[in-house]
């Protein structure tokens with residue numbers, strides 16, 4: 001392909017809305033162009049990368065036995081009402097009506113449609129297991145689209161769904177997808193880590209997110225170097241250190257005028273935040289509950305919601321706090337709240353805690369020498385893991401220290417159970433001809449997001465560094481003297497010889513200065529650059545350089561040896 005024939009426009013200026021490198025580079029190098037907030041056009045270079053990522057995804061899905069289908073983007077509301085998600089998806093789902101007044105969603109995902117589909121096709125256990133997938137555009141009404149393709153309103157996603165005869169059988173389908181995902185990301189040149197994720201009602205270890213580590217990532221992940229444990233912060237747990245048995249003095253009330261936050265009271269009393277008890281009033285499905293954690297910790301609301309078995313938890317408003325405890329926020333604590341029936345749940349870190357400081361349930365007062373076992377009325381079963389883990393916490397598996405890293409989620413595998421198949425009565429007949437509900441798994445890969453994640457993980461100050469497998473072109477031949485027939489001849493024969501080997505080649509035949517060509521080639525990030533020019537040919541041959549190597553690794557070889565030298569550098 002000749003550069004001059006392609007719609008490539010590199011930009012000198014960074015886009016104003018780019019907060020992360022991959023977004024900046026992707027736009028500057030001419031892969032995508034913003035059409036509107038959260039909406040992008042894929043230009044020829046971007047389309048080539050997107051197609052290559054899709055090809056890898058397709059090959060690995062097929063290899064794992066999944067069957068490709070494609071379902072409509074426009075999905076009737078009835079499907080979503082059957083699962084209950086027409087309401088629960090909230091304002092993040094795009095909705096519209098046709099001229100007849102029928103309402104539809106622009107698909108953000110397709111569990112409903114695929115379950116309804118398979119329910120109609122599968123009759124017998126003999127047709128199972130079955131895994132289907134599609135690569136289809138998805139939509140989400142982002143409040144604040146940002147980070148380019150990472151958080152856009154429209155994105156390309158591969159979604160797969162497995163159907164099995166039982167929960168046990170579903171494990172094998174899950175494993176097959178898990179392995180396929182590892183291969184997909186590896187083939188895309190990405191280092192992606194499987195991370196345990198929140199499983200909702202299913203429990204167990206059957207939900208993994210695949211994350212690409214990046215400082216710009218939106219998600220926190222707890223890692224243990226010791227045993228390889230990795231979990232996202234919604235799910236990650238820690239080992240709690242044992243508390244001392246030493247007896248503590250009698251409980252005592254202390255005036256703390258004007259000090260509201262833990263930091264303020266901590267400064268006022270000259271005691272570290274960890275000695276405090278943070279007591280918060282939450283409303284869980286309409287009912288107040290007090291949640292206590294160590295003073296320097298934060299409540300994990302996902303864990304709290306699961307522990308309480310609630311659909312929704314949120315912080316109570318000031319009036320509810322006052323009614324439940326007798327004090328305003330900042331003076332609330334677990335000893336004798338005004339509402340004696342108020343349930344108090346505590347993080348395991350407070351089990352057996354002594355000598356703590358907590359709000360006194362009286363404005364501008366705290367209590368000290370609090371002994372949880374002695375002074376509070378908390379049921380044994382109301383101690384649970386309720387906090388967000390942090391850097392330096394102890395790994396529950398091996399006792400090592402955990403670190404918190406940032407990640408970009410590029411994939412998710414999830415054992416769903418029967419949530420959708422029950423709602424849609426998607427049943428099969430077992431060998432006794434009895435109806436049984438199918439067990440489902442769902443598996444997503446953000447295809448457009450993966451493309452950007454590669455850039456986020458692989459770039460330098462000069463631009464993108466594409467892995468060969470998903471590069472728009474693997475080789476860029478910089479033809480420095482497009483008016484010299486001898487140089488043109490060498491460039492052309494090199495181009496054909498490489499293309500015969502299945503290598504994608506672009507020849508920069510523009511009448512530009514060498515410096516401009518090199519800069520553009522580095523910005524776009526072709527894995528191998530070959531320089532063909534009059535002067536070089538007269539003094540030894542063509543120059544070959546890998547994008548990821550520095551200048552000193554450049555080699556000059558005679559044209560006849562160039563193909564071999566290029567191929568070996570792409571391997």
Ligand SMILES: [Zn+2]
Nearest residue numbers: 224227395398
């Ligand atoms: Zn560990």
